[in-house]
Amino acid sequence: MLVISRRIGESFLIGDNIEATVVDITGEKVVLGISAPKELTITRTESTADIANENRQAGASGKINMQGFAKLYKAKFPRKPKEPPNG
Numbered sequence: 001m002l003v004i005s006r007r008i009g010e011s012f013l014i015g016d017n018i019e020a021t022v023v024d025i026t027g028e029k030v031v032l033g034i035s036a037p038k039e040l041t042i043t044r045t046e047s048t049a050d051i052a053n054e055n056r057q058a059g060a061s062g063k064i065n066m067q068g069f070a071k072l073y074k075a076k077f078p079r080k081p082k083e084p085p086n087g
Contacts, residue, residue, distance in 0.1 A: 009021070020035075
């Protein structure tokens with residue numbers, strides 16, 4: 001692991017096209033601004049752990065709200081009216 005010391009307003013590069021800038025420091029919390037190409041996905045590591053944990057809990061409950069799912073599905077993918085056959 002590389003450890004870099006920076007002050008507010010200072011930045012560092014990752015590769016040729018990713019720049020991280022220290023925006024704020026409050027107590028033990030550091031706020032970074034990251035400039036990267038739009039096609040690059042940036043995910044917080046705690047977010048992926050939280051999602052995996054929620055998925056495990058949902059699967060372990062054994063309860064699936066199919067009515068809620070059906071309502072969301074129908075809202076997103078409404079049925080198209082059938083066209084009458086050509087006579």
